[in-house]
Amino acid sequence: MKSLAISFLSGLVFALGLGISGMTRPVKVIGFLDFFGQWDASLALVMIAAVAVYFAAWRISARMGAPLDAREFRIPSRNDIDPRLIGGAAMFGAGWGLAGFCPGPAITSLASGAPAVAVFVAAMAAGMRLHQLLATRRAQAPSVLSPAADA
């Protein structure tokens, strides 16, 4: 129960940060990505501030044997840069630049009641689902769909 409350409050604070910073406004996001036009540097500061806080938390966590409310840290350990990482990030960036929404702000902005946000989130969920279905198929039939992957 406690962990659910902490997760809920973390999400709430995260969403307030997204709203206050301007991340929920596509005009700010697209303005940030418009390096060759009238560049709005605000979102660079959002990222720098968020990274500074999280970096401090990361350093603190390195001295902790376990999290305060869980048995162990579950942190990604992969270091390889593969084509899927690059291709996926390129696809994500293209969608981000087109609409001006990334996943967190889009979910948060559902609360605005704007139909356009609901359309974006529904399509985003469909894209995630599609990836899950393709990944499952590939796992079930590796020799048919990706012969080179096992080599």
Added chain:
Amino acid sequence: MHNFTPVSAVLGGVLIGLGAAAMLLFEGRIAGISGIVAGLLKPEKGETGWKAAFVLGLLAGGLLLRAALPGSYDFGIIRPYGVLVAAGLLVGFGTRLANGCTSGHGVCGISRFSPRSIMATLVFIASGAFVVYLVNHLGGAALR
């Protein structure tokens, strides 16, 4: 420089960092929104509760913003539905292929000096900038 809002940007960024930091220090989890949402679409045993609670927190925060700071939803730019669908599909599929988005790679991963996250963030910002350039400067009038 255009529409620069440094104070709200830093304040908001600090809150984003604190929300993500709480998930790390208390729960030992990465606050990666795309992974959390995808996890709810394909539930794993024992992993659904905290993810649902986090997403409900995002929505509750969204409602608070609506009441206290309605300017958060002055979207400014809203693309036609067809474009939003294409963009949503790209964001959904792309973030799963890359195992992360602006939160998991851009905030949590960069702070840990993860090479994958640094690379992913460089690529999605470059890709986003390229698309915005195409739309704004090379006649994407249909999108506006």
